[in-house]
Amino acid sequence: MFRIIKKKELNPTVTLMEVEAPLIAKKAQPGQFVILRTDEGGERIPLTIADYNREQGTVTIIYQIVGATTRILNSMSVGDCLQDFVGPLGRPTVTEGKKKVAVVGGGVGCAIAYPVVKKFHEQGTKVHAIIGFRSNELVILEEEFRSNSSKLVLMSDDGSCGEKGLVTDALKKLIESGEQYDEVITIGPLIMMKYVSMLTKQYGIKTVASMNPIMIDGTGMCGGCRLSVGGKTQFACVDGPEFNGHEIDFDEAIARSDMYKEFEQKKQDEACKLYQKEVS
Amino acid sequence: MDVLKKVPIKEQDPQVRAHNFDEVCLGYELEEAMEEASRCIQCKNPKCVSGCPVSIDIPGFIKEVENNNIEAAFKIISDYSALPAVCGRVCPQETQCEQVCIRGIKGDPVSIGKLERFVADWARNHNIKPEPPKEKNGKKVAVIGSGPAGLTCAGELAKLGYDVTIFEALHEPGGVLLYGIPEFRLPKEEVVKAEINNVISLGVKIETNVIIGRSTTIDELMEDEGFEAVFIGSGAGLPKFMGIPGENANGVFSANEYLTRNNLMKAYDTSYDTPIITGKRVAVVGGGNVAMDAARTALRLGADVTVVYRRSEAELPARVEEVHHAKEEGIKFKLLTNPTEILVNEDGWVSGMRCVEMELGEPDESGRRRPVVKKDSEFVMELDTVIMSLGTSPNPLISSTTEGLEINKWKCIIADEETGLTTREGVFAGGDAVTGAATVILAMGAGKAAAKGIHEYLTSK
Numbered sequence A: 001m002f003r004i005i006k007k008k009e010l011n012p013t014v015t016l017m018e019v020e021a022p023l024i025a026k027k028a029q030p031g032q033f034v035i036l037r038t039d040e041g042g043e044r045i046p047l048t049i050a051d052y053n054r055e056q057g058t059v060t061i062i063y064q065i066v067g068a069t070t071r072i073l074n075s076m077s078v079g080d081c082l083q084d085f086v087g088p089l090g091r092p093t094v095t096e097g098k099k100k101v102a103v104v105g106g107g108v109g110c111a112i113a114y115p116v117v118k119k120f121h122e123q124g125t126k127v128h129a130i131i132g133f134r135s136n137e138l139v140i141l142e143e144e145f146r147s148n149s150s151k152l153v154l155m156s157d158d159g160s161c162g163e164k165g166l167v168t169d170a171l172k173k174l175i176e177s178g179e180q181y182d183e184v185i186t187i188g189p190l191i192m193m194k195y196v197s198m199l200t201k202q203y204g205i206k207t208v209a210s211m212n213p214i215m216i217d218g219t220g221m222c223g224g225c226r227l228s229v230g231g232k233t234q235f236a237c238v239d240g241p242e243f244n245g246h247e248i249d250f251d252e253a254i255a256r257s258d259m260y261k262e263f264e265q266k267k268q269d270e271a272c273k274l275y276q277k278e279v280s
Numbered sequence B: 001m002d003v004l005k006k007v008p009i010k011e012q013d014p015q016v017r018a019h020n021f022d023e024v025c026l027g028y029e030l031e032e033a034m035e036e037a038s039r040c041i042q043c044k045n046p047k048c049v050s051g052c053p054v055s056i057d058i059p060g061f062i063k064e065v066e067n068n069n070i071e072a073a074f075k076i077i078s079d080y081s082a083l084p085a086v087c088g089r090v091c092p093q094e095t096q097c098e099q100v101c102i103r104g105i106k107g108d109p110v111s112i113g114k115l116e117r118f119v120a121d122w123a124r125n126h127n128i129k130p131e132p133p134k135e136k137n138g139k140k141v142a143v144i145g146s147g148p149a150g151l152t153c154a155g156e157l158a159k160l161g162y163d164v165t166i167f168e169a170l171h172e173p174g175g176v177l178l179y180g181i182p183e184f185r186l187p188k189e190e191v192v193k194a195e196i197n198n199v200i201s202l203g204v205k206i207e208t209n210v211i212i213g214r215s216t217t218i219d220e221l222m223e224d225e226g227f228e229a230v231f232i233g234s235g236a237g238l239p240k241f242m243g244i245p246g247e248n249a250n251g252v253f254s255a256n257e258y259l260t261r262n263n264l265m266k267a268y269d270t271s272y273d274t275p276i277i278t279g280k281r282v283a284v285v286g287g288g289n290v291a292m293d294a295a296r297t298a299l300r301l302g303a304d305v306t307v308v309y310r311r312s313e314a315e316l317p318a319r320v321e322e323v324h325h326a327k328e329e330g331i332k333f334k335l336l337t338n339p340t341e342i343l344v345n346e347d348g349w350v351s352g353m354r355c356v357e358m359e360l361g362e363p364d365e366s367g368r369r370r371p372v373v374k375k376d377s378e379f380v381m382e383l384d385t386v387i388m389s390l391g392t393s394p395n396p397l398i399s400s401t402t403e404g405l406e407i408n409k410w411k412c413i414i415a416d417e418e419t420g421l422t423t424r425e426g427v428f429a430g431g432d433a434v435t436g437a438a439t440v441i442l443a444m445g446a447g448k449a450a451a452k453g454i455h456e457y458l459t460s461k
């Protein structure tokens, strides 16, 4: 079974968990993900493999509490077992053949960016990490990024930590100051990745964006994760999750990511009402 | 009793069943089954058997039904098929065993499928299970995929004494039987799970949540895990889209997604968290069994549903029974019609579908008359949901991660029809992964042939 062996709150809405999954730990590579189900009635949700330990047979996930499933997940404790945990899924990040790269992460996307940064750093690629958060109390993994990159720029929307501004401001500054990147890798909210890609396009820097559309099976069977890349339909779970940022139709992806918003909201409201009834 | 007519079978009333997911067909009672069985004239040279892809001894089991020896009838069927309760429900009998039944020359053919179903249901309700093998030979065989092909191959090998493990990508076994075909046609707990449990009781192990090509590979199974042969029954799960504008809008789904949400993830059951867009006005594009299943599912979730198909009624690939049931339930059919564009509103949601009318021209390679566009026939259907049901192709995950495993131009695995042997030594394949989307019973036939092929290969090795 997939036992939770460590649980650590990284900020009020983001939690790290280490899960026993020896087969996945044996195979996992940066850029890949798992799909899990907390219990029989639960949804299948994809989460990136944030780290892995091949000897101990464990996989680390870092998730943000956004809705029903992540909330249930967060109610589980060390020693509990997840119903299902399947992976590694998706294509690994291509890290070979690059001398210098910039990795741009936003919010919980930094959890996804971290194993990529670490892999680059370990193999001797120069890596500049630019990570952005809304404010100080939401910062995650700052130390891990610092010790695994040759340059770390921390940005915040409100200036409560690092520099005030957006990650695109920081990236632009670095590029303008003469830094030359073989590639920019961006992972975070869709809107952020859209603007990062627009910026790098101006400078002609190859850019890879890690997409996180709604998924079910993760094996290429349902087509729910599809997006348009260079005018062609691609399935993120098997063809991705990383794609050429200059070719992705971000507006379509943004619309698709809201597909079940109303439904999820209703479910959540119902759950709240039920809860209030039970309490009163 | 009129011997020219089938003993009628009870069905849920169309008005009622349009609002629930319970099974449509209610099956025979014992007396009815015995009466129907008595219509079989026990041909010396039974045509029906040659019409069945797994050659079930049809007169043999029907005779036992007629004499009220249902357990004996079940034993006979079990020698040929591991999933009789499934096949009795979803086999296209009218084009297989029943099409060639002698009784059919004058009057209705014998209701072979419904009798098979009766026997299997009776055995389940009386807790009768197939017998496990007496001796094990200790040889390990891996089976990829737990659809009808994989289950059959695994069951046959287990009967021969092999140590068989099935690896399944999803969290539950069954393949299309589980995630594709809906509850109202094939009950999951009662029928599918029970028949899978029969396969397990033969000694087959099933490991879910393992994706071959990602979690592990065929090479690793053979080199590191000690599997002496591998059977690939991974199906044809990759959905096709039309490639028309607007197809990625919100509210456009593949039939696989729509059905998976509802069947595997049980969206219709409010105790599950799965979201589904029910839609008010739904178009289902396509005319096969999958299209009928998607349409009837949407209807049960409360939508007004139209099936849009580019040829005429005569060419509908779905089973006649399914089309008939769909019509009874109130599904509309817009035939000789082809979509050209999905219209999208400013929020990114479907608002309609532009279509053209078609007419049938000369026959094409498939022998069916080719639909051609009628001039100036464009029109718009107002809709909020579109379900694309245009067929599927095999997933390249396994072929692309297995050296020496060749595929053809339709991405189907190349395998010998008699033995299932692929271009890779020790690796066999069958079912939709080899033929492209076909039928349950053909997949089972292929699984059975491959089990024989594997047995011959491993005994001569």
Ligand SMILES: Cc1cc2nc3c(=O)[nH]c(=O)nc-3n(C[C@H](O)[C@H](O)[C@H](O)COP(=O)(O)OP(=O)(O)OC[C@H]3O[C@@H](n4cnc5c(N)ncnc54)[C@H](O)[C@@H]3O)c2cc1C
Residues within 6 Å of the ligand: A033, A043, A044, A045, A046, A047, A048, A049, A062, A063, A064, A065, A066, A067, A068, A069, A070, A071, A108, A111, A112, A211, A212, A213, A214, A215, A216, A241, A257, A258, A259, A264
């Ligand atoms: C390849 C991939 C990697 C991901 N990695 C991480 C990660 O490392 N950490 C993390 O916090 N999140 C990650 N996500 C996003 C995560 O899957 C969603 O936050 C999660 O599914 C939300 O589920 P929920 O039930 O809690 O919320 P819901 O209430 O269901 O939805 C809240 C939000 O999550 C999105 N969402 C819902 N269901 C899915 C689904 N099945 N797949 C994708 N998105 C969905 C919705 O669009 C919505 O915006 C990843 C997504 C993908 C596709």
Ligand SMILES: Cc1cc2nc3c(=O)[nH]c(=O)nc-3n(C[C@H](O)[C@H](O)[C@H](O)COP(=O)(O)OP(=O)(O)OC[C@H]3O[C@@H](n4cnc5c(N)ncnc54)[C@H](O)[C@@H]3O)c2cc1C
Residues within 6 Å of the ligand: A219, B090, B091, B092, B144, B145, B146, B147, B148, B149, B150, B167, B168, B169, B170, B173, B174, B175, B176, B177, B180, B181, B182, B210, B211, B212, B213, B233, B234, B235, B236, B237, B259, B289, B290, B293, B319, B395, B397, B398, B430, B431, B432, B433, B437, B438, B439, B440, B441, B443
């Ligand atoms: C909606 C629908 C309705 C249908 N109706 C009928 C009908 O009425 N009558 C009829 O005869 N036929 C019908 N069919 C067709 C029939 O279901 C299929 O032909 C049959 O299921 C094929 O069996 P299979 O074993 O080859 O593959 P599948 O049933 O597709 O099973 C393949 C299994 O392999 C698993 N798998 C795939 N890749 C991997 C991997 N890499 N690693 C591990 N596991 C993997 C899949 O998850 C799946 O469980 C229908 C199909 C659909 C979709």
Ligand code: SF4
Residues within 6 Å of the ligand: B051, B052, B053, B054, B055, B056, B058, B081, B087, B088, B091, B092, B093, B096, B097, B098, B112, B113, B116, B441
């Ligand atoms: S398995 Fe299918 S074809 Fe064979 S006898 Fe049964 S219903 Fe007929």
Ligand code: SF4
Residues within 6 Å of the ligand: B039, B040, B041, B042, B043, B046, B047, B048, B049, B058, B059, B100, B101, B102, B103, B110, B112
């Ligand atoms: S062909 Fe028809 S009548 Fe003859 S044995 Fe088969 S089922 Fe009976």
Ligand code: FES
Residues within 6 Å of the ligand: A214, A215, A216, A217, A218, A219, A220, A221, A222, A223, A224, A225, A226, A235, A236, A237, A238
């Ligand atoms: S998640 Fe179903 S095809 Fe990608």
